[in-house]
Amino acid sequence: MSIRHGLLALLEPGPRYGSRLRTEFQARTGGTWPLNIGQVYTTLGRLERDGMVVQDGADEAGRALYALTEAGRAELRAWFARPVERVSPPRDELAIKLVMAAGAPGVDVREVVRAQRRHVAEALDACVRQRAEALARAHEHPDEMARLLLLEQRVFHAEAESRWLDICEARLTRLARGGGP
Known part of the structure; x- marks a missing residue:
């Protein structure tokens, strides 16, 4: 997740203070x-150091306002233009758990898979319901479209995890029966 670029995007329409950026970030991402x-102000400090933002006075409550510089606008345009690299996947706790369980004595890896599948099915059901609600409200509330996009991603991730668990269980079952992987 690029907080740095997210904050640049939120500053694009005009100057903002830190807690407003935090609130807008969370609203835009549907609270996901x-x-x-502290992350907001640390990131703003780095963006200021790197010449991407400047302090631009204060609001009526005395809060420091931050504004994009031309370098910040250029970085934001470049970020939107380049694809997100998928070269090194993030560490996945489930993958690590299954790999470790496969080599641990006394652990029924198939039961670990089944427990995860039940959890994924519940999460998928919840996401599908939330997606339906967001879809119903998306035409009335612009922030719902952003939430809808995030919910779609969660649905697809849960579906992919479920398919992967099916494959894991099938391989483990064949192995337990004396077959090959």
């Missing part, structure tokens, strides 16, 4: 990724 206010 809570953002610590």
Whole structure:
């Protein structure tokens, strides 16, 4: 997740103060990724150091406002233009758990898979319901479209994880029966 670029995007329409950026970030992402206010100010400090933003006075409450520089606008345009690299996948706790369980004595890996599948099915059901709600409200509330896109991603990830678990269980079952992988 690029907090740096997310903040640049939120500053594009005009100057903002830190806690407003945090609130807008969380609203835009449908609360999917809570953002610590310390992360916001640390990131703003780095963006300022790198010449991407400048402090642009203060609002009526005395809060420092941050604004994009031309370098910040150029970086934002470049970020939107380049694809997100998928070269090194993030660590996945489930993959690590299954790999470790496969080599651990006394652990029924198939039961670990089944427990995860039940959890994924429940999560998928919840996401599908939330997606239907967001879809119904998307035409009335612009923020719902962003939430809808994130929910779609969660649905597809859950579906992919479910398919992967099916493959894992099938391989483990064949192996337990004395067959090959």
